Amino acid sequence: MVQSIVLTGPTAVGKTSLALQIARTLGLEIVNADTVCFYRHFDIGSAKPSELEQNEIPHHLIDVADPLENYHAGRFLSDCKKALAEIHSRGKRALIVGGSGFYLKVLRYGMWDAPAGSPEFRAELQGVPLEELFLRLQAQDPVHAQKIGANDRYRLVRALEILALSEKKPSELESGMSRTPDPAFRLFVVDREKTALEERMLVRIRAMLDRGWIEETRVLREKFPGSRILRSVGYAQILDHLDGVKPQGRKLRPGTAGLIDEITLAHHQLAKQQRTWFKSLEPDAIFTLDRDEAVIQEKILKTYQ
Numbered sequence: 001m002v003q004s005i006v007l008t009g010p011t012a013v014g015k016t017s018l019a020l021q022i023a024r025t026l027g028l029e030i031v032n033a034d035t036v037c038f039y040r041h042f043d044i045g046s047a048k049p050s051e052l053e054q055n056e057i058p059h060h061l062i063d064v065a066d067p068l069e070n071y072h073a074g075r076f077l078s079d080c081k082k083a084l085a086e087i088h089s090r091g092k093r094a095l096i097v098g099g100s101g102f103y104l105k106v107l108r109y110g111m112w113d114a115p116a117g118s119p120e121f122r123a124e125l126q127g128v129p130l131e132e133l134f135l136r137l138q139a140q141d142p143v144h145a146q147k148i149g150a151n152d153r154y155r156l157v158r159a160l161e162i163l164a165l166s167e168k169k170p171s172e173l174e175s176g177m178s179r180t181p182d183p184a185f186r187l188f189v190v191d192r193e194k195t196a197l198e199e200r201m202l203v204r205i206r207a208m209l210d211r212g213w214i215e216e217t218r219v220l221r222e223k224f225p226g227s228r229i230l231r232s233v234g235y236a237q238i239l240d241h242l243d244g245v246k247p248q249g250r251k252l253r254p255g256t257a258g259l260i261d262e263i264t265l266a267h268h269q270l271a272k273q274q275r276t277w278f279k280s281l282e283p284d285a286i287f288t289l290d291r292d293e294a295v296i297q298e299k300i301l302k303t304y305q
Contacts, residue, residue, distance in 0.1 A: 001184055002088050005300050006033065006096040008104055008278060009190035010271035011233070012201040014289055016049055018190065019097040020057055022297050026093075026304070029058040031083050033098025033107070036232050037062050038071045041220060044213045045234045047204070060087070060094070067224035070117075070154075073106045080107065093304045096185070101277025102155075108181045108281050112173045115165040117158070125157050136160060143171040149273070154228045186303060187283040188296060191275070201267045205234075205260055214238055214259075233270050237262040 007022075009015050023030055032038065036046035040063045049059060060083040065071040080096065087094045098104070125133065133156040138145040140163055148155045159170045166173075181187070192200070217238040221230060230239060240247075241259040252258040287296050 002084075003183070003303055004084055004094055004096055004185055005303060006104060006107060006185050006187045007190065007296075008033070008097070008099050008101075008187065009289075010197065010274045011099055011267055012204050012271075013099075013190055013192055013197060014200070015097055015099065015190065016047065018289070018293065018296070019095055020049065020053055021293075022300060023057045023095055025297060026301055028093050028095045028300075028304075029060065029087050031080060031087075031094050031096045032059065032061040033076070033080070033096050033100055033103050035071075035098075035100040035103065036229055037098070038065045038076070039063070039067055039069075039227075039229050040065065041067055041224075042216075042229055042235075044208050044211050044216045045232075045238075047208070067220065067227040067229060070228075073103055074111055076103050077106045077111060095300070099274055101274055101281070104187065104281060105277070107185045108187065109179075110182065112176065114162050114170070114173055118161060118165060121161050121164060122157055125160065130156070133157060133160065137163075141169040141171050144169065144174070147171075153231060181282055187278075187281055187285075188299070189278045189283045189286045190289050190292075190296065191286065192289050197271065198264075198268065201271075202260070202264055205263050205267065208234075209256065209260070214242070218242060233266045234263050237266055 007015060007019055019030055022028065030049075034046065036042050037048050038061060039046075042048075048062060049057075053059075054062065061076070061079055064079065084094055096107070130153050131150065133153065134145060134148075134150040137148070137156055137159050141159065144159055145156075148159060162168065162170050162173070191197070213234070217230070217235050220227065220235075221239065221242075224230070229235065237259065239245075240262070246252050247262065253261055285299065
C-alpha cells in the first residue's frame with residue numbers, strides 16, 4: 001500500500017504556500033482538494049495557485065469542472081485516486097492539499113450508499129427559499145440538518161433528494177459508513193493561533209479585492225448565473241454587495257469597508273466549521289504554524305521514505 005499525505009487546515013492558514021514549499025524541497029506533486037479550485041474561471045476568490053506556481057510544481061484537479069457542472073464527492077474520489085495512481089506510476093509522490101472537509105471525509109472513510117441525483121426533483125426545489133429547505137430537512141432529519149447548516153443550498157437539496165428517493169435519512173446512511181480511516185491517507189492538519197489567523201484573513205481578503213475579486217464575481221454571474229459556486233464564501237457576500245442586500249441584525253458600514261466586514265465574518269464562520277470537520281476526521285497529526293513547519297516536512301519525508 002502506498003500512503004499519501006493529506007494536508008489541510010482552515011481557510012487562510014497558509015496551506016498553499018506551505019504545500020509549495022514542501023513540494024519544492026521533497027520533489028512532490030500536488031493534488032487539489034479544495035471545492036472552488038475544481039472550477040474553471042473562479043480564480044481570485046478561490047486563491048488558486050498562480051499559473052507560475054502551477055508550472056513550477058505539477059498540480060492535479062484544478063480547473064477540472066465548468067462553473068455550471070456539479071463536481072460531486074464521488075467524482076472527486078475517483079479523480080483523486082486516478083491522479084495518485086498516475087503519479088505513483090511515474091515513481092513520484094503527491095501531497096493532497098485543501099480545506100474542504102466533506103471531500104476529505106470521502107477520502108478517509110469512503111462514500112455512503114445514496115441514490116443517484118434526480119434533475120426532476122432538483123427542478124421542483126429550484127424556487128424554494130433556502131430557509132424553507134432547511135426547515136423541511138430539519139423536520140425529517142434534524143441531525144443532518146444541523147450538520148449542514150442553513151446556508152448550503154446544494155447540500156440541503158441533496159439531503160432532501162436522498163430522503164425522497166430512498167426513503168432513508170441521510171444521517172442513517174452516513175452512520176453506516178466505515179468508522180476506520182483508510183490507512184492509504186494520512187491526515188495532517190495545520191492551524192494558527194486565533195488572532196494570527198484572523199489577521200491573515202483580513203490581509204488576504206483585502207489583497208483579493210485589490211486584484212479584482214468584485215469584477216470577477218460580476219463577470220461570473222453574467223456568464224454563469226446558475227453556478228452554485230457563486231454562493232461560496234466571499235462570492236456570496238460580493239453578490240449581496242453588488243445587489244445592495246443588507247444583512248439582518250447587523251449594521252453595515254458603507255462601501256467596501258462593509259463588504260470587507262461581511263467577507264471577514266463569513267471566513268471566521270467557515271474556519272470554525274472547518275475545525276469541527278477536521279476534528280471529526282481523526283487527524284494523524286495537528287501542527288501550529290509557523291512554529292512546526294520543519295516538523296511537518298520531516299514527518300512527510302519519513303512517511304514517503
